[in-house]
Amino acid sequence: DGEDLYDEFGNYIGPDLASDDDDDDDEVEIGHRGGHGRPGDDGDDDFDEEEGDDDEAADAGVAGSSGLALGKGDEDSEMRVVLHEDKKYYPSAAEVYGPDVETLVQEEDAQPLTEPIIAPIRTKRVYFRERSDVPRTTFDWEFLTDLMDSPKLIRCLAVAGHLHHGKTCLLDCLVELTHPDVRATASDVADGRAELAFTHSLRVECERGLSVKCCPLSLLLPDSRGKSHLVNLMDTPGHPCFADEQAAAYRLCDAVLLVVCAAEGAMLGTERAIQQAMQHGLPLILCINKIDRLIIELKLPPADAYHRLRHLIDEINALVHTHAPTPELARPLTPLDGSVIFASSAFRFCFSLASFASLYKQKFAPRMDAGQFAERLWGDVYFDAKTRRFSRNPISAGGKSQQAQQRTFVQFCLEPVYKIFSTLVGDVETNVEAVCQELDVPISRSELKLNVRPLLRLVLRRFFSGWDPLVEAAVRHCPSPADAAAERVQRWYSGAENSDSDGGVCADMAACDPNGVLVIHATKLFPTPDASGFHVFGRVISGTLHAEQQVRVLGEQYTLADEEDSRTARVGRLWLLNAQYRVELSRVPAGNWVLIEGVDEPIAKTATITGADSACRRVLTYRPLQYNTASVVKVAVEPSLPSELPKMLDGLRKLSKSYPLLACRIEESGEHVIMGTGELYLDCALLDLRQLYADIEVKVADPVVAFAETVVETSSVKCFAETPNRRNKLTLIAEPLEKGIAEDIEAGGVSLSWPRKRVAEFFQHKYDWDLLAARSIWAFGPDASGPNVLVDDTLPSEVDKDLLATARDSIVQGFQWATREGPLCEEPVRNVKMKMLDALIAPEPVHRGGSQLIPTARRVAYSAFLMATPRLMEPYLFVEALTPADCVSAVYSVLARRRGHVTHDAPVPGSPLYVVKAFLPAIDSFGFETDLRTHTQGQAFCLSVFHHWQIVPGDPLDKSIVIRPLEPQPAVHLAREFMIKTRRRKGLSEDVAINKFFDDPMLLELAKQDVGLSGLA
CATH class of the missing domain: 2.40.30.10 (Translation factors)
Structure with a gap:
């Protein structure tokens, strides 16, 4: 029998299986014992003991008290069979980690490798430099809050100027003056290697080194007499793309602190800051900053530096006179009344004529009248040291020629500053201590070992001792909130007329x-x-x-x-x-x-x-912000994952709130479009969309520009349209609007909220409109400040004026709808005057409802527009480039390749630089700055901003023009190319459809008069 246990190859196969009856008997026996049978069991005691142990473990596992397969909680309990799926070999997660811990088991890798199974906790940081604590200050916060109850002691100023003219650095000086710990902890700033940039709290501002958002700063500052004032300062961006932030800041301020670089002079940002200040009716305080550049970089002699400063002040006054709407705002700025101060934010000092006069009185002549001395420190005034008298003419006595005689400003103000710079920059070891003793500036031995730049900063700050001149100028020339309140209400409150x-x-x-x-x-x-x-x-x-x-x-x-x-x-x-x-x-x-x-x-x-x-309940609103620029650059965006579209939409809503001039819209094709003022503006907005507001990846299309539609002639025929119920009929013609009206409407120079008589007088006196037309203006379009006009030119003898008045609102809505989306490529309409010549209105109100008149008014406006030689308009940018003289030709060549043209080319007075001013089509401006820097080896620096609209050459409806892909088009084909590509992008047909804008009776009338509809499908 032992040989039957092995096969022919010697492998052990065991005994034969028992018969079916034996199996049944074994099952009964095993069931009686409460165990499981095994093949070949012989029923010995060892197996019974092992089986008993297994049974105990299995019953315990079923009861949940053990981790083994089978168990028995009680010897007297009923024996039962445990199924395989009920066996439990390991403790559950709840037993291991406790009932309060949620555990998740992922058996399949359903996530991409770039996404972690358990994402880390990320906290967004909008403000890169935000502090959770209030730093130590030189003033008491309780005193500051008490001062908030005294409006006469409050000043609100906007700090504005050109890019990199030192606005933020100027505020750093005030922060360091009032926050000792901030200055002490900024080691790089203390060594002169970097600026503090206290108002740059966003990451994009810190990385780019420019202001993107306006930033408020409230400080308690004393004047020269020690009287404290609560000075609210708003740091505004200097880049012209962010002019919307500047407008938002101006609306909250009572004056503008205009910061101008002494070396560069009045630039693009300076002029636009002045223009916007004049539009808001805000007085100016001029701060000529960076006067150290005249000494260190330009190396101008003191007399030439005076002429440079005087020319700069005259240049600013000319700009103020140009843009001031009233003689009160055209007040000239002069150092004599303290409205002009001089500063160097890099070296932490500022002075005015009054502060220098007080300095001389304190150190040399205690009995001198500082006020009278200050009046003689500017202009062609000379001092005779022998007679100790001032004269308007150069004094030749004492062996000096008249040409060698210095003006008082040069002698008493500039020469001491030049002496400090020349001494400290030259021979530091031997002369510094003597100069400090002469100037009565305390300095220690350890401070003498500082590097030149921090040593200069230290000596100049102690010599001029504070920023009292700036506070004096703010107190004297900025009205308090109580004094400026009445003018503010009259200018911006919409209910001022019904007070x-x-x-x-x-x-x-x-x-x-x-x-x-x-x-x-x-x-x-x-x-x-x-x-x-x-x-x-x-x-x-x-x-x-x-x-x-x-x-x-x-x-x-x-x-x-x-x-x-x-x-x-x-x-x-x-x-x-x-x-x-x-x-x-x-x-x-x-x-x-x-x-x-x-x-x-x-x-x-x-x-x-x-x-x-x-x-x-009777409170009305303040008027919306007014801007001196427009959003003409746009990009289309979509989420990388379509499922994240709701996140992107929520992010776009937040983005629109964060940027005042940013517009988000959905085209009929379904694409989401973001419109901004320029490339940098949209770059910052898209960065915020990705990292802050939507926190998703978005795909961005190539940038394009917004177009406008206009007409260049009067409609060739009277265009009419009937309502669908055939009870109403409107007749219109379109013609170009007189030059200047659109700009006046957009700038707020005229408003239909004025009394009717005042509006009529405006158009009569300025644009020579007849009295009937001036009093018959119904609306501007596409909104209350839109550049299109709807005029009721009907006669009472031909039209029932009472019935027409009942339909006026519906007709105006149709007109504004038509001017919001023109017929060429659904872009806004500009510079169009639409005249209503005839109107047949149903007497029954049910037949003249808005559902009948609004689409009809829109359709007849479109037909009149198409009959008036329609044209496309494109935005043009004003470009200002600062470049060395040898790079001017490169600027010309780069502009010529982009359809740009130079309008002004002149050197900067007292500087080796040239300023080139030009106009450039916005659609050809993408990458212009990079191209310009490449051709000039980085020596040219340019800024651009929207300036005006200009008609695109060519007829957009000329079907004979064939647009060839990937080939540049000649100038006369541009209008057709722009229209077709814009319509394709919006999901429209290539040509304008006739049956969409012309009724059948109108088409018959055109056929009778033999009027062609070339270009229309």
Whole structure:
């Protein structure tokens, strides 16, 4: 039998299996014992013991008290068979980690390798340099908050100027003056290797080295007499692409501190800052910064430096006179009245004529009248040291020629500064100590070992001792909130004309009354630190805002007749925003800036916030912001993953709130378009979209520009259209608008909210309109400040004026719809005047409803437009390039390849640089700055900004033009090319359809008059 246990190859195979009956008997026996049978079991005691152990373990596992396969909780319990799926070999996760821990098991790798299974916790940081604590200051915060109750001691200024002229660095000087710890911890700044840039809190600002957002700063600063004032300063971007931030800052300020570089002079950003200040009615204070460049870089003698400074002041005054709308704003700036100060933010000093006179009085002549001395420190005034008298003519006595005689400003102001620079830069070891003793500047032995730049900064800061001249200029030439309130209300409040019936709202705002009706003008939205929402920044015009107060938020479209654009909200916390840190407040009275939590939800761009009580029901809104530029560059965006479209839409809504002039829209083709002022503007916006607001990857199309549509002739025929019910008929013609009207409307020079007589006088006197046409203006389009005009030119003898008045609103809506999306490529219409010549209106109201008249008015406007020789318009940029003389020819050649042309080319006075001014089509401007720097080896620096609209050469409806792909088109084909490519991008057919804009009766009329419709499909 033993041989049967092995096969023929000697492999062990075991005994034969028992019969079926034996199996049944074994199962009964095994079931009786409560165990499991095994092949070949002989029923010995060892197996019984092992089986018993297994049974105990299995029963224990089923009961949940053990980790083995089988178990028995009790010897007397019923024996049972445990299925395979019920066996439990290991403890559960809940037993190992506890019931409070959630565990997830992923058996299949369903995620890409680039995405972690458990994503790390990421915290967004909007503000790269935000401080959680309030740093130590030289003033007491309790005293500052008490000073907020005294509007007469408050000043609100916007710091504006050209890019890199030292605005942020100027504010750093004030921060270091009032924040000792900030200066001490900035080691790079102390060594002169870098600037503090305290108002640069965003990462993009720190990386690019320029301001992108306006940033407020509230400081307690003393004047020369030691009297403290609460000075609110708003650092604004100098790049012209961010002019919208400048406009938002100007609306909250009472004056502008204009910072101009002494070496470069008035540049593009300087002129546009002056232009915007004049539009807002704000007085100017001129700060000529970087005078150290005249000494160190340009190496001008003191007399030449004086002529450079004088020429610069005359240049600024000429710009002020050019852009000032009233003689009061055209007040000349002069150092004699303290409206001009001189500074070097890099070396931390500033002075004025009065401060230098006080310095001489303190050190040399205590009995001297400093005021009279200061009046003789500017202009062609000379001092005779022998007679100790001043003269208007050069003095030749004493052996000096008249040419060698120095003016008093050179002798008493510039020469001491030059002497300090020349001594410290020259022989430091032997002369510094003697010069410091002569100037009465204390300096230690360890400080004498400093490098030249920090040593210069230290000596000059101690010699001029503070920034009193800047504070004096702000106190003297910037009106307080109480003094500027009345003019502010008259200029920006939409209900100023009806002040007699508003229940005293205008009176409270004009008096800056902290006990009056609560009104807050909010112009800026700052994102929260995690970018999940926004905090609202505004100015309290009247009343007092308290934390946790119930308020009403009024949007830009709010009116007393239509209160849809308003919402009730509860104010959260209140802060005083100081660039990198915030100070929490319990209340904010009138005349102050405030950062508000919890009311940002209904605000799109700007808002007016008022109280929720019945006394505030008559409050109207402040007018929307006015800009001196436009969003003409656009890109299309879409998420990399289509499932993330909701995230992108939410991010676009937040992005629109963060950038005042940014516009987001959806084309009919479904693409999402972002419109901005330039390449840098959109670059910063897209970076915020990716990293802050949407936190997704987006795909961006090639940039394009916005176009406009216009006409160059009067409509060849009277165009008419009937409503679908055949009960109404409108007749219109289109013609070009007189030059200058569109610009006046867009700049706010005329508004239909004026009394009808005032509007008529404006068009009569300035544009020679007849009285009937001037009094018959119905609307501007596509909005209240749009560059198109609708005129009612019907006669009472031919048209029922009463019936026409009932249909006016519907016709105006159709006209504004037509001018918002023109017939050529659905771009806005510009410079078009549409005259209504005839109107047949149904007498029954049911037959003249909006559903009948609005699309008909739009259609007849389109047909009149197409009959008036339509043309495309493209935006042109104004380019200003600063370049050495040997690179001017390269600037010309780069511009010529991009359809640009130079308008001005001149050297900068007192400098080896040239300024080249030119016009460049926006569609050819992409990459222009890089191209220019490549051709000039990085020596040319240019800035560009939207300037005007210009007609594209060629006929966009000329079907004989064949557009060949990947080939440049001649100039006369550009209009056709732009129209076709724009229509393709928007998902439209290549040509304008006749049946879409012309009714059949109109087509028959055109056929009778033999009017061609060339170019129309």
